[in-house]
Amino acid sequence: MSKQQESPETTFTTDQSAEILEFAREVLASEAGAITEAARELTEAFPRAVQAILNCPGRVCVTGMGKAGVIGRKIQATLASTGTLAYSLHPVEALHGDLGMVHPEDIVIALSRSGGSEISQLVPLLKKIGCAIILLTGETESTTAQYADFVLSIGNAPEACPLGLAPSSSTAAMLALGDALALAVMKQKAIKPEQYAANHPGGALGRALMKVRDIMRTGENCPCVSPATRLAQCYEAMLRAPLRAGAAIVVDDSHLLAGILTQGDVFRLIAKKEHDVERPVGEIMTRSPKHIDAEQPALDALALMRRFSIDELPVVDNSQKVVGLLDIQDLIRHGFPIAESTV
Numbered sequence: 264m265s266k267q268q269e270s271p272e273t274t275f276t277t278d279q280s281a282e283i284l285e286f287a288r289e290v291l292a293s294e295a296g297a298i299t300e301a302a303r304e305l306t307e308a309f310p311r312a313v314q315a316i317l318n319c320p321g322r323v324c325v326t327g328m329g330k331a332g333v334i335g336r337k338i339q340a341t342l343a344s345t346g347t348l349a350y351s352l353h354p355v356e357a358l359h360g361d362l363g364m365v366h367p368e369d370i371v372i373a374l375s376r377s378g379g380s381e382i383s384q385l386v387p388l389l390k391k392i393g394c395a396i397i398l399l400t401g402e403t404e405s406t407t408a409q410y411a412d413f414v415l416s417i418g419n420a421p422e423a424c425p426l427g428l429a430p431s432s433s434t435a436a437m438l439a440l441g442d443a444l445a446l447a448v449m450k451q452k453a454i455k456p457e458q459y460a461a462n463h464p465g466g467a468l469g470r471a472l473m474k475v476r477d478i479m480r481t482g483e484n485c486p487c488v489s490p491a492t493r494l495a496q497c498y499e500a501m502l503r504a505p506l507r508a509g510a511a512i513v514v515d516d517s518h519l520l521a522g523i524l525t526q527g528d529v530f531r532l533i534a535k536k537e538h539d540v541e542r543p544v545g546e547i548m549t550r551s552p553k554h555i556d557a558e559q560p561a562l563d564a565l566a567l568m569r570r571f572s573i574d575e576l577p578v579v580d581n582s583q584k585v586v587g588l589l590d591i592q593d594l595i596r597h598g599f600p601i602a603e604s605t606v
Contacts, residue, residue: 290431293423297432298439300418312397312413313447316347321368323349324394326357328381330430331374331437338372338441345449346458354381357388367393372441374398376417376433378405386410397444399437415440470599475564476557478597479578479587480504486511487585490521490545497544498529509590510575513548518584520577522548527574554579557586564589565599 275283316323323342327335335351342349352361352371358381365371371394375382378400386396390410398411401419408414417440423431456472479485486500488511501508513522524544532547554577555564564576568591578587595601 290423293420294432294435297418297420297436300420301416301436301440304416304418306416308413308415309444309447312415312444313451315370315395315397315413316444316448317451319368319370319395321348321366321370323347324352324365324369324371324389325349325374326352326354326371326382326385327374328354330434331376331382334434334438334441335372335374337438338374338445341442341445342448344459345445346452346454347445347448354385357385362388362392365389365392365394370395370397372397372399372444373407373411374400374437374441375407376401376430376437378402378407383407399440401433415444470597471560471562473561473597474557475555475559475561475578475589476587478561478593479557479589480506480508480593481587484508485585485588487514487518488512488524488544489514489516490543490548492544493540494529494532494542494544494547495540497524498526501526506590506592508575508588509592510588511544512577512585512588513544514585520552520554520579520583520585521545522550523552523575523577524548525575552577555589556581561594561597561599565594565601568594569601 323339325335325339325342326332332353339349339351350364352365357365371386371389373382373386373389373396375398378398383406386398386407387410390396395413396411397413397415398408399415399417400408401417402408403414403416417433417436420432420436421427422429422433459472484504484506486504486508488497488500490513492500492513497511501511509527510523510525512520513524515521522545524547528547528549553567553571553573555567557578557580568574568576574591576589577585578589580586591601
């Protein structure tokens with residue numbers, strides 16, 4: 264495209280910027296108002312819907328068409344991440360074969376502001392299968408609502424769209440009501456942080472809730488030797504570990520922590536020409552090394568390793584028996600920020 268054909272760059276005047284900011288505030292106020300209206304519309308149908316989900320022997324099926332379907336997929340993801348088995352069902356695909364994935368013991372959350380479109384065709388079929396239906400809608404007297412076991416109103420606040428057409432206020436209310444439903448179920452299930460973390464193994468959230476035991480090395484990857492083990496044998500034990508351990512833990516006859524010998528220690532002995540391969544590791548190991556309990560947060564282990572500039576950390580149980588080894592590489596693999604933030 265030539266320069267003559269290029270669209271001119273948009274530049275707002277001060278008045279235009281102020282007008283845009285005012286409109287944005289109006290949109291947010293409109294959507295906040297829609298959520299407030301949905302809160303006022305809550306009835307006893309809500310706790311009964313929560314109870315139905317808790318008592319559901321199958322899974323939760325979430326379905327909606329268009330923008331309501333997008334909101335439905337978010338609600339389904341929230342349910343799944345907070346301990347409730349849930350899946351999404353596209354209404355059109357359901358009418359062309361995907362209905363086969365729905366079981367009679369499933370409960371359905373259907374989303375439709377008007378109660379029309381493909382949802383009005385799908386809900387009677389789901390009811391025929393034997394599913395209980397929870398409907399989130401703005402039209403509580405629609406034909407679709409008559410098939411629902413639990414009707415949850417999102418109210419009828421006007422859309423924030425300048426034309427009053429694009430789903431905006433209605434979808435905000437629908438999302439908030441769906442979140443309230445999913446989180447009420449979560450609260451009744453008394454989901455613990457550890458359970459929530461199990462569904463979020465990636466990212467900062469998963470790392471924040473991860474325990475040392477979740478990432479420590481065990482078995483062959485945690486070489487343990489006695490104080491009488493010769494230096495050569497100890498170094499061979501490090502090399503034999505499938506993950507190439509950077510240290511061997513020294514334990515006594517009761518498998519209690521006695522010391523540690525790292526590859527760095529071996530290299531320093533070589534540099535000083537003090538590497539007698541027949542020497543017992545009990546004479547050259549680091550005694551009373553820094554260590555951590557397996558049940559402590561992995562973030563605590565990271566802080567300890569940073570503080571003392573160490574790359575290997577013996578892991579013990581509450582009786583001080585060695586149960587694993589944590590290597591700095593294990594933290595790196597799980598996305599922990601090894602360098603301290605300067606922010």
